[in-house]
Amino acid sequence: MTDLPVKSSRGPVPGLRRGPGYLLARLGADSRGRWRQMLAAYNLTPHQFALLFALSELGEAHQKQLATLIGVDPRNAVLDFRRLDDRSLIVQQPDLEDRRRRIVRLTPEGASLVTALRRDGEQIEAEMFAPLDAEEREALHALLLKLFDGLKSSEDN
Amino acid sequence: MTDLPVKSSRGPVPGLRRGPGYLLARLGADSRGRWRQMLAAYNLTPHQFALLFALSELGEAHQKQLATLIGVDPRNAVLDFRRLDDRSLIVQQPDLEDRRRRIVRLTPEGASLVTALRRDGEQIEAEMFAPLDAEEREALHALLLKLFDGLKSSEDN
């Protein structure tokens, strides 16, 4: 490889260096890719897993609640719900108080799947954050949480 | 809104709380969305801008170099290069030393577009990281850089 003569017009920078927003996007895509690869073995997309996971914490919820919670447009989650339903990972019942709504719950199969995936997920996080020591990871996690909550609360739908 | 009776089986958690990998993916998608919205006014995708930006730092490079640098499969960048070429934002010349390669450079139009976008980008970053104070932003940036470099160097292609 002839490593092409680069006319670097700005100092000794070997590659690229970018702002925190770019790094977030880049690292976020990396994280998503790792999860996607793991989930592929279970025939799940990241969105589908996020829905299952959210249900495992909430117990039950409407489609719209779940979709907005995981940051997906409810219109784009409909198909995911159907696929999870087809595979008997969730059940959907009409809400008697408002028949437009469908109450979604995990089935036992869905719940045990989430348990398994949670374990696999821990390993992914370990690999992903291997470059940082325990203290740095905690600091990063705290900053990400603060940023996430700050942005979410300023959306004001 | 009847806020559906949620059987929260795990404490007072109002929404969801997840690991740093999930937060990275989520915040990364948010950042990408902000950039996408801004770039749409210029008829550019995030990938296309990343290529232009990378070129503005490198001066010149091959398609493959640029694509891998910004984390995109070179096969999926071909169309982006063509579109940038069609709009005269870049020029591509055959490499005399290796005629399989195409050397890519910014045109003056491309360079001045990058300058404009760089300014818009600063505003996006300011909005995106508004929940954090200056010290926290710097800490986050440092951690993201360390994580990024650590992961990149362990890829060893």
Add this chain to the structure above:
DNA sequence: TATTGTTATACTCTATAACTATA
């Protein structure tokens, strides 16, 4: 044989528009 760029395909993701049934 391996690499650069190319073409093509498929699925996911994101953003909209328009519809229904209910409220």
Add this chain to the structure above:
DNA sequence: TATAGTTATAGAGTATAACAATA
């Protein structure tokens, strides 16, 4: 009128397979 869910569409993102020209 407004909302929950549905259907459909389109462009962007991601991952592969296969190929021609060149090394």
